[in-house]
Amino acid sequence: MRTPILIVGAGPVGLALAGDLGWRGIPCLLIEKTDGAITQPKMDLVGVRTMEFCRRWGIDDWVRASPYPRDYRQDYVWVSAVTGYEFGREPFPTLDDERCPPQSPEKRERCPQDMFDPILARFARSFPHVTLRYGAELVGFDQDGDGVRARVATSTGEEIIDANYLIGTDGAASTVRGALDIAMSGNPALTYTTNAIFRCPDFNALHDKGEFYRFIIIRPEGTFATIVAINGRDRFRFSIVGNEEKRSYGESEIRAAIVTAMGRDFDFEILSIMPWVRRELVADRYGKGRVFIAGDAAHLTSPTGGFGMNMGIQDAVDLSWKLEAMLKGWGGPRLLDSYEIERRPVAIRNVREASGNLKRMLQPRAAKPPPEAFAPGAAGDAARAEFGRAYTEMMKREWFSIGIHLGYRYEGSPLIVADGTPEPPDEVMDYLPTARPGHRAPHAWLKDGRSTLDLFGRGFVLLRFGNNPPDAAALIPAAQAAHLPLEIIDIPEPAIAALYEKCLVLVRPDGHVAWRGDFLPPDPSQLIATIRGSS
């Protein structure tokens, strides 16, 4: 069997890659060793950049139509127990009431993995040239300069699949990463954590805190556990946060811990238990030869912040158009090298930020709340208010991280032509849109009601601004000579011209700015050579 691209692992990142390749008209085969059933939904925050990709793919409405209730409040609440004292909260509206930030035509969504993976799978399957095969496990592969030969175990025996490229989106224990002998650097064990999914249909009737997305339970000895309303209805994810010491819990201990977190006994059913290790690791390399890794195969992060899958989908989007370019013949010999150069620094930045979030969440272990904060009466109220104010303030950085989702940039990438402007600060809680090369091309509403982002995705787009835009015709033969897909679009709106700052802005298929200037460079073919990785 032969496929241009073999993707290994149908988690959200493999599914997104298969979908994006399919959307580009590139045939691919995605194999997954399990039957695809999800008993422990991990991710549930679909970040704003991922929603922008979903918009590009035409599936943003599918996410909004997922079964997660759109009228369910999303408050984060810190308590001594669910039925105990409240220290503070960060109120969040329902999904329907939350507004898009001004920097994007989309907003983050809540859509847990057992709802999001099927949406991505449906998207990938909508292309006849994309095949998804469950019950097929990669057991090994060889590669040479011409291709990759994969050995795949199925219920009927072992099969050989030949591919031009193989992409490992096979998660934390990646077979592909292991076979490439790629090490990971960082901290291999931040905490030994245990998650349990439990069902309790009337949970919110049993306490006085109202609808919530997450409880953080802080006891006199410090931060102890979290409870997340995983589907906004009857299922909850309880996590014993744990620490650096390895510790496993039996079901009766977990049951007792859930009762402790609740502050009273109640009826609930434990559906599944998953011990896991929280790590801060980034792969030293993102691929070798014709084989690449993406998603959790390439980086492992504390979930604090909700970055893991979102940055994995960014990996997929970065890699996908480069694979298309190679298969269609317009990618240069160094195009695929830029994948690691662009994406690895983003992973290092994000895993560090996530560990910082974890440290802040666990801070009450170091600076314990005063004993009065757990006592009734006016003195207790005052102590709770004081501790709660400080904790609420400290935790905002985790809840409001638009800079992480939209502000990543590809500084120093060999595909990006720097324009000499200084790199703006990389903020977490703020994101100042900029069309500086390497950054995400900013969103603005066009006169016809579309977003500028709706112009990007397929090939390169040269935006020309102003009523009398500079002549850019010389770029067309240079692009044609290299078979590089290029479209020129004029935008007369002065406000968008001001946002993009230069009269000409060249945007890549992934929506990042490759080059900008007020007139074309003297040798347009050199510009084309740089952006396609052949200079």
Ligand SMILES: Cc1cc2nc3c(=O)[nH]c(=O)nc-3n(C[C@H](O)[C@H](O)[C@H](O)COP(=O)(O)OP(=O)(O)OC[C@H]3O[C@@H](n4cnc5c(N)ncnc54)[C@H](O)[C@@H]3O)c2cc1C
């Ligand atoms: C509690 C928790 C909450 C989280 N919340 C968020 C969140 O809100 N937002 C966010 O962005 N991230 C979140 N994350 C992280 C997120 O879940 C992961 O980053 C994401 O699932 C990674 O996706 P992936 O596709 O790379 O890998 P995975 O989801 O691990 O999928 C890998 C797939 O590969 C398959 N596979 C493995 N080996 C083989 C093989 N040899 N052959 C064939 N198939 C194979 C596996 O069966 C699996 O299906 C959270 C994580 C946890 C633990």
